[in-house]
Amino acid sequence: MADLSTNIAGLQMKNPVMTASGTFGYGVEFADFVNLEDIGGIIVKGTTLNPREGNDYPRMVETASGMLNCVGLQNKGVDYFCKNIYPQIKDIKTNMIVNVSGSCPEDYAECAARINDLDSIPAIELNISCPNVRQGGMAFGVTTDGAASVVRAVREAYKKTLIVKLSPNVTSITDIALAVQDAGADAVSLINTLMGMVIDIEKRKPILSIATGGMSGPAVKPVAVRCVWQVAKAVNIPVVGLGGIMNAHDAIEFLLAGASAIEIGTANFVDPAITLKVANGISEWLDNHGCKSVKEIIGQLEA
């Protein structure tokens, strides 16, 4: 049995499989299907300083080999999380990571500061690239200055592992990655969703309530693998890869491209037990290829 353990800037993981924010709830929603403690890391729903109702319905539309969503960061706010959610998840023996979002650096920092006080949350993933909120969100993630400003503010307030999630809706994702690295990020995760739109031709209106949404699923996987490869070559902090991973084969593509860990997102909707199937599939593949550790393939792409 190959050693699946990996490490993201000091964050020890029993295997490289994590769940993408917004696709796995708080983990507990999937407890009937998988043993949560067998997952390398669980990144829970996007959390903001203040409660958000999110966007109106419809928030989702299926696309060719994928889907668009425009949930818009619906959540009850960080204080509700600390008081009501944290107690339910704090004893789950794996890396419980909170995805943090906001509309200005101060909000991001304050939200992060309150999560910093939670002993059982070893890391946060900073969402500086949510494509589905009008003000803020996206704006920060698509410029080097904007991205750096948020990361600097949060770095001040947050002492544990800081992962920054990057948007692919940019001219150069490596420039953004380098900017957040310089601003103090411990790791980057990519890709967030690709901005898209689907039209109801009978109603002559967009299907989604805010017209556009973020595309995810197998359709975006080639873009995600390309971004991970480009960023992993450019930065010297760990990269977490995600985007359309449906099986172990897909996950291994990301690992070879340079990801130290991967996140499974949309696939959780198709198979609620997919996380462990992917972890086991990676293990089998490593065994069949004579690899003693997953570390033997991370970034080992010849290109």
Add this chain to the structure above:
Amino acid sequence: MADLSTNIAGLQMKNPVMTASGTFGYGVEFADFVNLEDIGGIIVKGTTLNPREGNDYPRMVETASGMLNCVGLQNKGVDYFCKNIYPQIKDIKTNMIVNVSGSCPEDYAECAARINDLDSIPAIELNISCPNVRQGGMAFGVTTDGAASVVRAVREAYKKTLIVKLSPNVTSITDIALAVQDAGADAVSLINTLMGMVIDIEKRKPILSIATGGMSGPAVKPVAVRCVWQVAKAVNIPVVGLGGIMNAHDAIEFLLAGASAIEIGTANFVDPAITLKVANGISEWLDNHGCKSVKEIIGQLEA
């Protein structure tokens, strides 16, 4: 029977269906399957000032609901085109449009100038965003200055309809669109392919010879529709929409989003007779919806 005729900056088209460069050869390759003169416009292979061998094999890999290619502008050069290809296509009674590419503004301009002399070529499509050539290509298309510089140079040398093809691999495609509009473009076409990568995990190498390639097909359609909608709102020149169109329904999405015409690309590989099926499908839909002209739906999205 609804009136399908449309108009791109003075270029009269019998219907809004065109073929995307690099997916329909010079048209003649498809003469056994469709009556070429029934197509609104045929955009032939990318042509450069000097001959190009293109990239090594493999140049193509299938992806979820799409494909990547890295052909790399293989062509025999503009003089060969004028001498040997033009005579074969000049009498085809539809808009025969040449896609022009290059690696510096001067080359673009010189190539365009020679095509300007060909009576039966009423327009060119400027490819300032080829993701598959190392030097040049992409570089121009992803900055407003780079895009404007090429378009200005070509505008000087080219007097007929100038369509500029835009890349989606940018932070703001509307900024690029506005820049090429200001530089003298008569119309814009979008989207070019999304940059992606697929890895052969057994060989631990990218499948494509230059590692990355351009993604096309239904997988990218939501991104394309979004871009067309954003750009059509921002510019006051006509927009030609393309990206994953497989049927009349898809085409109508682009028309509603603001495209005055559409291009069919990858779908030609799946069904060599698709162009006319889409044109007929649009006509039927218009009839069934009481529209007398395709112009009644162009840009009529409520959003």
Add this chain to the structure above:
Amino acid sequence: MKKFVKDLTVAEVEFPHSRYVLLKLTDSEPLPEMLPGQFVEVKVEGSPKTFLRRPISINYVDKEKNQLWLLIQTVGEGTHKLAELKAGDKLNLVFPLGNGFSPMQKAGEKVLLVGGGVGVAPLLNYGKELKEAGAQPVFLLGARSKADLLEQELFKSIAPVYVTTEDGSEGEKGFVTQHSLLESETFDRISVCGPKPMMVSVARYAKSKGIPCEVSLENMMACGLGACLCCVENTVRGNVCVCKEGPVFPIEELTWEL
């Protein structure tokens, strides 16, 4: 209530209507407990256009035969693929999902179950459960025409069935809210499943009469588990997941204009 993801086996396939297929699924082990009004998420194989699972309400649970019935309207490529399934084929389900209809409130209560279109599906199971529990269910079913009425014999075997058809080819002509039954009889509560306009008009009737009423919503869903927050309905508590806190809601919780 524990949820499962597993392959069930197609035991029987019936076509009660040109646009519907009835799949009777079974399993080697006893099927888990399922509440009336709950739904399943099925994985459709061999359909390039179908990436996500499809939510389908539970039509009936035959405990003797250990069967779970799904009455499916064949609208798109995905549901047409489901209609191609043959006895012996496997179908992967995530189930049971959602809250389901309210259990019997008091013995002997008269409950009006109103359904339209494919919305009648979950009412069959609900009516049976209410009947067995000791309540008095009454079915009021609406359809375009006689030919569009589904599972009539089964409904009649459980409780009285009243029908409206838009063309008058069966029962009373018109919409369910126009049926004379609503004037001639009174009910302790009403449960509705069908097209939104129908549910709204029934909800208005119930509100005007002060009769407790619950409706079963069919918002588009992705996960079905309350994780993705895509299928939300706006309620007095804000946006909530139809897949988890629904699909059944008391009308006073919704923000519909009644």
Add this chain to the structure above:
Amino acid sequence: MKKFVKDLTVAEVEFPHSRYVLLKLTDSEPLPEMLPGQFVEVKVEGSPKTFLRRPISINYVDKEKNQLWLLIQTVGEGTHKLAELKAGDKLNLVFPLGNGFSPMQKAGEKVLLVGGGVGVAPLLNYGKELKEAGAQPVFLLGARSKADLLEQELFKSIAPVYVTTEDGSEGEKGFVTQHSLLESETFDRISVCGPKPMMVSVARYAKSKGIPCEVSLENMMACGLGACLCCVENTVRGNVCVCKEGPVFPIEELTWEL
């Protein structure tokens, strides 16, 4: 030569081997002229992982029965879907594509047809055409073992068949280039279709003996019409489309190291 896109009808389905399916297609009207060595592009339905058409060489053309045979190795989801086709099903083809093998150069010429794996498929049709034209084809077929030899009776009905198997379970043990036939007999020319290493070694043999040799390539393709320039092979003329200028090339046109 005119190309067509049309639905053909599956007349017969055979499974000559656990990893192969033989589809015999027919049409209501006479099939168009097809040259040996040409191929078709088939559209695979119901396979989410298969977006593009699949190029498949023409195995045999039965003019009496108006049948076109496709011998398909079931490797991925797409080809497995093709193996599920039943008699009466439709299959959409773009065909005939490519240049095909060289026609007979002179009456009575001895032509060695070397095939390995699924590469034997087009040689059956080619051998038959050469024979009918008045040439003397000879088959040299290689496989892993006896069980992996395909359509042996058909090949034998056309011309002498020599075999090598890697395990020696049939014919001579080893690879085709090791067969004693190559020492004992001489040929006017050689045509090869199979795995690239096999084609390279046969090409080297032919070059060393000064025997004209052509090989049939299987580069990955998209359009099959010479439009997308994806399937190019580097030649003395530069990069050319295998789908249009090939799939058959004289070895001296290729840039292989021989």
